[in-house]
Amino acid sequence: MARNGPESEHQRASSKKVGSLRALFPFFAPYQRYVILAGIALVITASVSLLLPVAARRVVDGFEDGALALLDGYFLAAIGIAAIFALGTGMRYYVVTRLGERVVADIRKAVFARMISMSPAYYENLLTGEVISRITTDTTLILQVIGSSVSWFLRNSLLFVGGLAMMFITSGKLTLMVLAIIPVVILPILALGRKLRKLSRVNQDWIAQSSGNASEALQAAQTVQAYSHEAASRARFGEVTEASYATAKTRIGVRALLTMIIIFVVFSGILGVLWIGARDVRGDVMTAGELVQFLIYAGIMAGSVAALSEIWGELQRAAGATERLVELLGAEDSVSDPAKPKALPAPVRGEIAFENVVFHYPSRPEEAALNGISFTARPGEQIALVGPSGAGKSTILQLLLRFYDPQQGTIRLDGIALADMERAAFRQNLALVPQDPVIFAATARENIRFGRPDASDAEVDAAARAAQAHDFISALPQGYDSYVGERGVMLSGGQKQRIAIARAILRDAPVLLLDEATSALDAESERAVQDAFATLTEGRTTLIVAHRLATVKQADRILVFEQGRIIAEGNHDELVSQGGLYARLARLQFTEGLAAE
Structure with a gap:
């Protein structure tokens, strides 16, 4: 049965924070062109966003000066800026999303390739359902980060730095007041961020445990039903799922608290700056347009800080997922091929x-x-x-x-x-006929051809005849092209065994x-198959x-x-x-x- 809990506390505590995402860099190496294009689009959109407040200032001050032609020019320029912003945003979305899908597809293939070659010893203490969860759930998290979160993180970082620089240019005094707010914002990020990272890792562990539990029960559905174990299986799956939900609920609560604290502190600071700025306008220390420009930059910076705090949580979740995938990619197999075979x-x-x-x-x-x-x-x-x-x-x-x-x-x-x-x-x-024959969710022909993928239809037919499988396969609705169901559920035990024997016959191996x-064969079928074996084993060890x-x-x-x-x-x-x-x-x-x- 499935294990009683997620990975050990020691494993969860070994998280390397967001730095774990560096393990994804090798997967980006073949696609540097897309990374560069995404970077260019990102800089364009961030730069345009930082130009808009300047245009707003010119418009406001233009109203005060009464220069109508100048005002019209500013509006036309703003429309041009909006067009560039739209083009850059569209290009960024296309390139980043495509890059994310490509990289995650490569990660999935790499993890599967590694896992399918691991010896059975590796799976003695690890549920295959948990491996599947990592390949699906964890890579989906990474896709979300690559296709969205990283892009938004970089964009908001640029907006934060650029907005801060423009605020200094607009009003140094007001900027220093805004900067005084930053330590108050950073403290909850550091304090709650560590807790959020641990909760994210635990949550992913429980999700994987839930998937492993479901996979194990569903693959043995007939045995579960035969022993009237449905209620107990439902209860066990319910316990694991509820534990996953409870962890997720705690994680969501921490993130919500973090977001509330940051938003309150940031916007309270903005209101304080607005109050002082309004008094400066009244005292002719700055123009109304400059105050509007400063406030927009302050809003951009505040919005970027709020976004960064939220995205940081996503990056931490993805870091936990990356660690779990890296564990699979770096798993040591007790059986390995020699360097010079x-x-x-x-x-x-x-x-x-x-x-x-x-x-x-x-x-x-x-x-x-x-x-x-x-x-x-x-x-x-x-x-x-x-x-x-x-x-x-x-x-x-x-x-x-x-x-x-x-x-x-x-x-x-x-x-x-x-x-x-x-x-x-x-x-x-070597050709193997196991005690419990493995039948894949494919056609009868494809299951036999598994022994030798390049075999012709005539060779598949001959192998089935030798294994005394031809008659029952021909009686199926589509004959050899009939779908036999997951794990061969549409076949009897003896039929599955004869398909496995046909597979070994087709392989034509010396051992x-x-x-x-x-x-699993009845007496008559066993005698027929024994006759087939007499021919098959001739000249073979x-x-x-x-x-x-x-x-x-x-x-x-x-x-x-x-x-x-x-x-x-x-x-x-x-x-x-x-x-x-x-x-x-x-x-x-x-x-x-x-x-x-």
Whole structure:
């Protein structure tokens, strides 16, 4: 089940503030042209905004002077300025929004590419739903920041600096009074901003936890319903969602308080400045136009400060989201490819060797799943792995696929250690039929072709026939082009297993791995598939994990596993004559099975 809370307090406290957004810079590097265009548009719009108060001053003073022609000229100039402002704003919106969409798309692809290649050990302590939440929810936050918040932050920063400079030019005395207000504004930003950042990180953690919880429950919807667990699942999801809402409510409250304090302080200061300025106009210290100009600049600066305080909260939320994505991008995998990988000799013979292999699953370090395993599978040999559940049989296949690396010992393919080769390269020579077949939300044809994407329709058809899947696929509404639903919900267990077998047949690899490959088939289908396997395994090295001994009687060799060790080895007749665990299992399955009939 899902974990009981979001990430640890220590992880949340490790936030690097808004500086975390620097991790996004490499994603902007390929699009410097757009960054420059956005910067130009930003400067144009900010500059035009700072020219408008000057035009307003000229208009007001023009009224006082009574120069009608001059007044008309100022109005025409103001219309021209407005046109430039509109053009710059439109260009800025287009370029920045497009840049944001492009960068976020690249981030999503980079995170997915990293996560899809991580070994299963990485996912032992991390819900896939939480990873999906980071790819979707966190990148959406970043998109909002890149496409809007950063642009507004830079624009308001320019307006603040430019407005302050123009205020000094207009009236130094009044400007100093305004500056006295700034420390009063900065203090709540610093005090409440730190709390806001922590709350934002917690809120994102809870959102990810909520997504992970929902994903886990929905993927197991049939089991949830079969055990009448809907109410408990709803309650659990409700608890996580309410915790997310409670954190969000606190965060919103802090932001609202911060905004209220800043707006009150800023506008109270402006009113005080207006009062003094009005007295200066009465005393002929400054003109009415200069006072209007100063007030507009003060309003621009006040508005920019208020906007900056609000945007700062958004930037802090995005910083938390960026940290979470950077964690995924920088995640260390316990399994990695060598810097200079070796290549398998061609053609691949399919010789497999386990040399004194010891392995502990990362989540169970105190328990050895395999303990001193050594055996060699000769090219073309068919070896069966039998024994009770948890004896280490399927672990052999997982290590051979290099989903994990052993703590001791070496695994070789054609004499070359797996750790010395690129995983994608040597896996091309392996075909797996897992105990729980994975069916994708696609057509039957696409699911079979997953084994070899470049296969022709005729080859897909031949593989399906060999796996005894052709008849039921042809009976589907659109035949091979029928959509089989998410995780193959429109197919029976046996049908899904036969599609998985067809996928392995189509791969045509020199090494075949069968993990309870016929466990979901009825007796008639199993016999037909066993006939297909007789052809498929010919000339291929085959490892067969099976509980039903009837499926392994014809194997060249049988390895008997118990508690992570090989305790016996031989063919079916030899092992039965030796007595021991295999003989006991054979007696239970064959003798008592026949008696029960």
